[in-house]
Amino acid sequence: MSAFDVMSDTELYQPVTVEDAVVLASRLAENAWLVAGGQDTYGWLKDRAKNTQAMIELSRIPELSGIKRSASGIEIGATTTLTEIANSKLIQQLIPLLGEAAQHVASPQIRNVGSIAGNIAQDTRCWYYRRGLSCYRAGGNLCYADTPEGMNREHCLFGASRCVAVSPSDTAPALVALGATIVIADSSGNHTIAAEDFFVGPDIDITRMNILKPGQIIVSIHIPADPEINVRHYFEKVADRNVWDFALVNIAVSLEMQAGKITKARFVCAGVDCKPYRLKEVERYCENKAAGSETAEGAARLAAKGAVPLNHNHFKIALMQNLVRRALRG
Amino acid sequence: MNAKLTRRRFIKGVIASSVAAVSSGSALYVNAASGAVHLGIVERLITLTVNGRKRRVDVLPQEMLADTLRKRLGLTGTKISCNRGECGACTVLIDDLAYYACSTLTHSVSAKNIRTVEGLQAADGTLHPLQQAFIEELSPQCGFCTPGQLMSAVALLQSSPKPTRQEARQALSGNLCRCGAYEQYLNGVMRASGQKRQTGKTGL
Ligand SMILES: Cc1cc2nc3c(=O)[nH]c(=O)nc-3n(C[C@H](O)[C@H](O)[C@H](O)COP(=O)(O)OP(=O)(O)OC[C@H]3O[C@@H](n4cnc5c(N)ncnc54)[C@H](O)[C@@H]3O)c2cc1C
Ligand code: FES
Ligand code: FES
Numbered sequence: 001m002s003a004f005d006v007m008s009d010t011e012l013y014q015p016v017t018v019e020d021a022v023v024l025a026s027r028l029a030e031n032a033w034l035v036a037g038g039q040d041t042y043g044w045l046k047d048r049a050k051n052t053q054a055m056i057e058l059s060r061i062p063e064l065s066g067i068k069r070s071a072s073g074i075e076i077g078a079t080t081t082l083t084e085i086a087n088s089k090l091i092q093q094l095i096p097l098l099g100e101a102a103q104h105v106a107s108p109q110i111r112n113v114g115s116i117a118g119n120i121a122q123d124t125r126c127w128y129y130r131r132g133l134s135c136y137r138a139g140g141n142l143c144y145a146d147t148p149e150g151m152n153r154e155h156c157l158f159g160a161s162r163c164v165a166v167s168p169s170d171t172a173p174a175l176v177a178l179g180a181t182i183v184i185a186d187s188s189g190n191h192t193i194a195a196e197d198f199f200v201g202p203d204i205d206i207t208r209m210n211i212l213k214p215g216q217i218i219v220s221i222h223i224p225a226d227p228e229i230n231v232r233h234y235f236e237k238v239a240d241r242n243v244w245d246f247a248l249v250n251i252a253v254s255l256e257m258q259a260g261k262i263t264k265a266r267f268v269c270a271g272v273d274c275k276p277y278r279l280k281e282v283e284r285y286c287e288n289k290a291a292g293s294e295t296a297e298g299a300a301r302l303a304a305k306g307a308v309p310l311n312h313n314h315f316k317i318a319l320m321q322n323l324v325r326r327a328l329r330g
Numbered sequence: 331m332n333a334k335l336t337r338r339r340f341i342k343g344v345i346a347s348s349v350a351a352v353s354s355g356s357a358l359y360v361n362a363a364s365g366a367v368h369l370g371i372v373e374r375l376i377t378l379t380v381n382g383r384k385r386r387v388d389v390l391p392q393e394m395l396a397d398t399l400r401k402r403l404g405l406t407g408t409k410i411s412c413n414r415g416e417c418g419a420c421t422v423l424i425d426d427l428a429y430y431a432c433s434t435l436t437h438s439v440s441a442k443n444i445r446t447v448e449g450l451q452a453a454d455g456t457l458h459p460l461q462q463a464f465i466e467e468l469s470p471q472c473g474f475c476t477p478g479q480l481m482s483a484v485a486l487l488q489s490s491p492k493p494t495r496q497e498a499r500q501a502l503s504g505n506l507c508r509c510g511a512y513e514q515y516l517n518g519v520m521r522a523s524g525q526k527r528q529t530g531k532t533g534l
Binding site: 005006007009010012013014015016024035038039042043045055057060106110112242 | 413
């Protein structure tokens with residue numbers, strides 16, 4: 001495959017209202033590609049690994065951008081940038097976990113344009129797939145990463161089903177841990193779905209990473225936040241470099257605390273499954289225990305239970321265990 | 331002075347956005363013969379504001395800003411290296427924020443202020459304080475990454491005139507330097523902001 005400097009010819013639409021965008025998206029359906037910041041899109045189109053006849057740019061739609069306090073928490077518009085999220089006082093106060101996650105994405109320049117919706121709807125980074133090889137995910141009949149010679153250091157521990165690619169997003173695990181919901185618009189109206197149910201693995205649909213169908217647009221993301229509840233957040237990302245690199249494993253943790261005990265726990269990792277992976281055994285184990293090194297040790301033992309490592313990614317098991325340990329030690 | 335500027339910007343912004351709204355329209359035009367949709371489709375001939383000047387230019391729908399700047403407007407100070415958002419050589423300012431010009435559609439910034447390295451020096455040729463400081467600190471080695479480093483540093487000093495060295499390191503973290511002159515660039519930022527180097531034990 002050769003890399004090209006420029007994208008091939010496409011149309012570009014710049015609607016200024018959500019209604020117009022929905023009309024365009026449903027009319028053009030699979031012939032169009034939604035673009036917010038474009039940071040996941042342009043690589044595909046420049047490499048010609050994927051192509052489109054038209055781009056529908058969402059960043060000129062004012063109602064899609066901004067961070068607001070809502071009755072139950074915080075509402076974030078789909079095209080709000082990661083920089084805006086990381087710098088938001090409201091987010092720092094009420095849901096610091098999301099601000100931390102946004103701050104760890106890519107580089108300052110990418111965060112200045114990359115949107116929250118684009119971040120969760122981004123495609124996987126498996127390089128065989130991104131090179132345009134005809135793998136299962138691309139409609140072929142082989143997973144190049146899961147062969148004896150496959151380079152699969154970055155691939156999954158859980159949820160493999162022919163494809164072993166992982167969810168690359170830093171904000172997705174934070175949104176799942178926070179119990180966020182996502183509002184999606186299409187020609188039939190608005191639909192709300194839990195962040196956890198937004199993502200799909202290859203067992204459900206091997207060609208997509210989420211439930212979005214052509215013609216559907218993420219409008220906003222809602223995160224419940226109650227300042228009365230005492231919550232502890234923890235985010236950590238392990239990557240080869242501090243900038244640009246995707247997480248080998250990241251962890252987003254939300255712990256509701258009462259009288260020194262954990263009453264509700266959410267542990268979510270990216271980089272280990274094709275969708276954000278909830279550590280349910282760890283969650284159950286932590287409930288009604290105090291956060292601290294004793295709980296941390298017990299929880300760490302359960303962190304990667306059931307993992308099925310590939311040739312080159314056994315180290316992710318230790319990473320998961322250590323991240324859980326650190327989250328609970330605080 | 332500042333208030334005036336902001337008001338002017340605000341008014342300019344309002345004018346720009348109402349023009350955008352009118353030109354994109356909100357009606358749906360469907361070509362009866364082809365069934366093609368023309369809602370908010372871009373015009374190729376647009377006016378860009380680059381370094382304070384209006385430039386009329388013919389831009390393909392899928393064209394990246396780095397190409398428009400270099401190939402159509404002759405502004406070759408903005409470098410293209412990876413062309414994939416992974417190095418920072420193409421960094422420019424869009425409404426005072428650092429963007430990768432290789433990964434920005436020209437059409438998506440047509441209503442915004444674009445600033446490139448060519449726009450840093452004063453009309454009489456006096457260098458920008460950061461350019462001067464980079465020279466005095468011998469920041470560039472080969473110099474290829476320098477325009478990008480400058481633009482990230484300008485963005486930083488505009489929002490935070492006296493950054494700590496750590497803040498500067500963060501702000502320049504989206505700019506690779508193959509020569510490894512990172513500490514020298516940070517020395518330049520500290521000098522331009524009128525501060526001591528604040529280095530650690532290494533003495534760099
Ligand atoms: C060098 C590099 C490093 C990166 N590093 C990281 C990293 O460390 N962590 C990380 O999480 N990400 C990383 N990214 C990935 C990603 O580009 C950014 O995270 C960014 O947030 C994507 O947002 P965007 O708005 O630019 O996406 P776009 O490219 O505009 O969109 C991405 C996808 O989402 C869809 N989409 C966008 N908006 C909507 C919407 N409103 N409704 C429905 N679908 C929509 C698009 O159709 C497209 O398929 C990196 C990217 C690059 C190029
Ligand atoms: S050329 Fe744009 S980031 Fe490398
Ligand atoms: S000075 Fe040579 S790449 Fe930075």
